[in-house]
Amino acid sequence: MRAFTIESEKSDFQYLRLANEIESKILGGEYAAGDRLPSLRKLHKQLNLSISTVYQAYIELEKRGFTEARIKSGFYVKPLLRNVLPSPKFEKQKDAIPKKVSINPVASAIVEAMSDPKILQLGAAAPAPELLPLKQLARTVKSVSLKNLESIMATYEHPAGNIELRRQIAKRTLGFSEKIAPDEILTTNGCIEAVNLCLRAVAKSGDTIAVESPTYHGFLQLIEDLGMYALELPTDVTTGIDLNYLEEALNRNTVKACLFNPNFHNPLGYNMPEENKEKLAALLNRKEIPVIEDDLCGDLYFGEKRPATLKSFDKKGLILYCSSFSKTLAPGLRIGWALPGKYLTAVKRLKLNTSVASSRLNQCVIAEFLKSGAHDRHLRKMRNALKNQMSNMSLAIARHFPQGTKITSPNGGLLLWLQLDETVDSLKLYQEARKHSISILPGIVCSTSDKYKNCIRVSCGYPWNERLEKGIVTLGRIVAECRGIYA
């Protein structure tokens, strides 16, 4: 069963096809953890491929986190991520009701501490600088002529955003729906400003917003700031919100809008199945309820193709799509965007009243980079790196955390969600970890309830190294110590 069937036709991507085939054999269980892959020479003869093509495929698999090279011995299969630890499981809640949110004091303190470079940052959902194309971006800044720089700074940018950047974004979002025109796009100061403006365009103080449970703490903070109520929907760790439950909840409650993150959900990491997205969009279109879709990590998929967006199933312009370049290009540039559908005018007006326009300089730099064509190449590399980092992090957690730890196995993004022994109080754990200069995100800030009291979110944004390994060893020890004592 281990025979390879690669056709011997000439192609630059032979190595990729070979890597894909071996990957599916590993995923299918034909190769187990610890198995040695065939030697380069053997596959070279068997498949009539050059030694260098086979070698490239093996390097690709290593980048993807499936194999490791051992000196003078060959390539070995690493333990599979998805089989390492069981998935988190939560009891289904009954009859969720809209709740006032008050997580800001805790969440703000945690988020503010995230910028301290002395702390091992397992809490912040940010990619490591070495994963970003900063050299090219810096060169792009340098290449702008003095004269252009002057005119870039001289006047306010158009409130809807730099037209060249909107053209580039429109090009890249061709697959979303039949046609996205630059005029349908609005650029913002990062994804969170996009979400903020969209939320304010569709709901006001006192209104109820349906969210996934758990959800991104930033969403709850926004809802709190805007005096709105959160209705938390039961959410499966691998498929997302329960559609039947949602329909019932919409009948029971007056929900003004939904705020969802269907692709590589923060914090759960799942990618909602395409048929669920289609049903979800249809249901909310039918009920005329606007949905704000956060697709911040949609480009960071580990599989074969980019997951579909909820927006692509929108027939009525009721889905307000939000994303940004903060996770894929440069957090420091603060550029995101929205496709607000039929709420475009309202969102544009709010943008104008809130910050006039986003910085033209930063928008021009990103537009130039996108035009250069380097973005897809960069994203391919980044996805491989993240996949590998997440695999290493999962394995380290499996090695060093107490028995009973449950963990998600996302197919994209950069976040892991851990369910610890139910006696662990993650806020105490957070405080203990901080004493050891380690930051994590306690589950308590991802909900209005204390349902995720024993959960934490861990970021895999950084390439694996000794410091990270040591950090996970320490964290595992603290988790063990926290068991029971705060129960």
Add this chain to the structure above:
Amino acid sequence: MRAFTIESEKSDFQYLRLANEIESKILGGEYAAGDRLPSLRKLHKQLNLSISTVYQAYIELEKRGFTEARIKSGFYVKPLLRNVLPSPKFEKQKDAIPKKVSINPVASAIVEAMSDPKILQLGAAAPAPELLPLKQLARTVKSVSLKNLESIMATYEHPAGNIELRRQIAKRTLGFSEKIAPDEILTTNGCIEAVNLCLRAVAKSGDTIAVESPTYHGFLQLIEDLGMYALELPTDVTTGIDLNYLEEALNRNTVKACLFNPNFHNPLGYNMPEENKEKLAALLNRKEIPVIEDDLCGDLYFGEKRPATLKSFDKKGLILYCSSFSKTLAPGLRIGWALPGKYLTAVKRLKLNTSVASSRLNQCVIAEFLKSGAHDRHLRKMRNALKNQMSNMSLAIARHFPQGTKITSPNGGLLLWLQLDETVDSLKLYQEARKHSISILPGIVCSTSDKYKNCIRVSCGYPWNERLEKGIVTLGRIVAECRGIYA
């Protein structure tokens, strides 16, 4: 009485002292419009100053808008701005009540059209690019090393803002109160984001905010967006809000916060007298009512010294000071700041939740420029230019507008406020002017009432030229045509 008393001591600034002395003679009425100033040779002998020093003083006066050179004839005194046309006058309103605001549809359309370069922009309160130090700023961008650019873009900036920029701002605000530390400052995406965050920190949907009447339309738009109510206070064209009226209004109404613009008020242009500021701060401190102070144009004074801020009289940390670099350095960079007093934590949290942080690149560029020491030199030049532009604009309006036109005579900033014949509907006037590719701001968007229906705001951001002169001729003709017909 026309003798000059300059002492003959050596100084680089002799020319400035001479210019100041002549200026006060003009202001005091010793020289009238049309008078010829003494010849260079005469003053050179009389004051024992070099010819070039006297010449410099005359050029300085020309820059300030007091004189004009006539070829082969000498320097002549121009008509004095403040005597050109009478000041606008409004009936005092009685018992103002909080009102819901709904100016957004009109105001947004007007503001959005302001970015069209084909239109003569008399509506937008923006300085001409040639008044800004864009060359130095562009060179500052260019001078950042590749390595620094990389690290600037790699991570989120601190939510409170770039520390070097906050240090520079703290240095420049030494005179505000006893000590401003960088930690008390928060940088934002322009002044309007600062005002927005401060307003949200002190009030919520349904609350009443006291504002000047007329006020900056952007404030009303914010109040509308946030579901708040506006209480418009009677405001004198030269001294600002009526303090007795304010005290009564505060007794009659539950005012949650005030939103004032005491220096070079938008749109009235007045600079509130220092004793009024002191009384105002004391009154609101006593009543424990927070005040958001917009000081956007405080650096653009035409007189001898920068006007005091309301903040400098704040004893309780209840004044939330807001400003920006958009009017003085570069609108395109979108960097402003706030000194939120005792609301610092709340404002910081809102900033984090709204846009994480402002762009580090743009903040670094401004910090470098401020460090270079070029800012004060630049501001001196810019103030002279604006004073001259405003003088030219006022004179042109006096020449070309129908009799009965009233006009403000601001001592700083870049805005004029015109009260036209009471039969003129400024919104119709706006529409007629747009047909001739001229943009103005109709007074209707500066109030929840139609009290300023026959007023318009005109910006003096651009150096005087033939296109502007022609535009004013056209506008004057349209004003004349609009009289009566819409009554």
